[in-house]
Amino acid sequence: MDAKELKEVRFNDSEPTVVGLDKYVDILYSNLAEILNSDVLTPLNITMALLSTMQIIERFPKLKGKEKKEIVLHAIRKYVNHHPSSNSVDLNLIPSMIDTMVSLDKGEITIKINTESCLKCFGCS
Numbered sequence: 001m002d003a004k005e006l007k008e009v010r011f012n013d014s015e016p017t018v019v020g021l022d023k024y025v026d027i028l029y030s031n032l033a034e035i036l037n038s039d040v041l042t043p044l045n046i047t048m049a050l051l052s053t054m055q056i057i058e059r060f061p062k063l064k065g066k067e068k069k070e071i072v073l074h075a076i077r078k079y080v081n082h083h084p085s086s087n088s089v090d091l092n093l094i095p096s097m098i099d100t101m102v103s104l105d106k107g108e109i110t111i112k113i114n115t116e117s118c119l120k121c122f123g124c125s
Contacts, residue, residue, distance in 0.1 A: 021071060024060065028053050028075035041079055041086035050076070050097055069098050 035052045036045065053075060057068045076094055080086040103109045 021067065021074075024057070024063070024071045025074045025078060028056060028071060029078050031056050032075055032079050036079075038083075040083055041076070041089050043089060046089050046094075047097070050094065051101060054098065054101060065102070069095070072098060 032049060032053055035049055039045075041049060050072070053072050054068075057063070057072055060068075063071070073094055077091060080089060080091065100109065104111075
């Protein structure tokens with residue numbers, strides 16, 4: 001089940017008006033459990049799980065960027081705490097992964113390289 005399907009299953013069309021941050025963490029945690037089929041979070045699936053939770057938290061536009069980041073971090077930590085086999089994931093890397101994904105989404109970082117200037121570096125012009 002992908003993130004779009006989970007949004008349709010879990011969320012109404014309107015954002016909840018009075019919801020504490022813990023409630024958002026619980027929502028993300030539940031969705032994360034579905035995304036991973038309650039399986040272990042590993043270095044192999046952390047990127048997909050993190051990206052999916054970030055897509056889900058975007059459904060709440062009233063939250064600020066820092067709040068969204070903290071909610072995602074707390075949901076990931078909660079999942080790892082409830083699934084001890086997930087301890088192979090280095091949680092210290094998650095904040096920088098989130099920042100990188102946000103920068104990519106905003107177009108602040110590009111993956112494409114200018115092959116013309118790259119070829120000049122190797123004398124292939």
